[in-house]
Amino acid sequence: MAPSPGTAEDEFERCLTERTAQLREALDRQTMLLREAGHRVATNLQVIASLMVLKARRTQEGEARLALEGMADRIGALAVAHRLVGTEDSLARFALAELAEGLIGEIGAGLADDRVRLATEIGMVALPAAMASPLALTIQELLSNAVRHAYPGDRQGEVRVLGRLVDDALHLEIRDDGIGIDATAVNRQGFGRSLVEMIARQVGGTVAWSDAEPGTRVVLTIPVAPGA
Incomplete structure (x- = not known):
């Protein structure tokens, strides 16, 4: 058949x-x-x-x-x-906001008091997984530096992590309202600043340090794939 x-x-x-x-x-x-x-x-x-x-x-x-x-x-x-x-x-990807919140939780748990608040302001930014470790090191370094040096004595304040995508580039900003860049910025020959600048070069980005009046602002700009 x-x-x-x-x-x-x-x-x-x-x-x-x-x-x-x-x-x-x-x-x-x-x-x-x-x-x-x-x-x-x-x-x-x-x-x-x-x-x-x-x-x-x-x-x-x-x-x-x-x-x-x-x-x-x-x-x-x-x-x-x-x-x-x-x-x-x-x-293949991770949420930048979740990374920042995880790091803030780790650093906040080690603070002796609540004089310094840590906060994030990051939108829906998903990045390639390969960027997770470099950005984690950068955020940790800059947050820790601000917490240690920007608020001497009994001074209180807030350190914020801000992130957004503009024209296929990530703009990551760590800003404090402490005593200012002259007193808080890591020395140019210091390990912390050298580490941040080295990471920026490795990911093809740039880093800029400036006075936030009051406080210190550090902006990391990194090109990312379209549609991130």
Whole structure:
């Protein structure tokens, strides 16, 4: 008996459906493995940061202790970036607002009092995952610098992280209302400022330091892919 019309097409559709399901299953499995790997990296980074904090506490006050505390904070920022990317719906992109809020939470938890408020003002900005670590280091460095130096004594104030996309470029601004750039900006030869400027160059961007009257404003401008 001759095959009924459409049998070949039906078989093709069935094979195509099965193959599509197999590919989707393989993709889901790889995505799960990538998420697990990212979570493990974040956990390991947090453990390293905690070990450095413990070592810092056993080190006498001075340059060595400050260096250990600073490196622990930077490694902690990388952990925040890895943890965020690993929990996003898409492993290829992350929300800048969530990264900033995560870093603010980490830094805020280490403050001895509430004299200095930390806040964000960032719209719906989704960026490539590869930018998460550089931006985490930059935001952490600038926030920490402002918290440490912009509000001496009993002075109170607020440090804000602002971010927006303008003409396919990210404008990231960290602004405080403290004692001003002359007193708070990291020395040009200092590690913190050198780190921020190095990161800006690596991502093809620029960084500008200025007086906010009152306070200090740092603006990082980075080109991003259209449609971010």
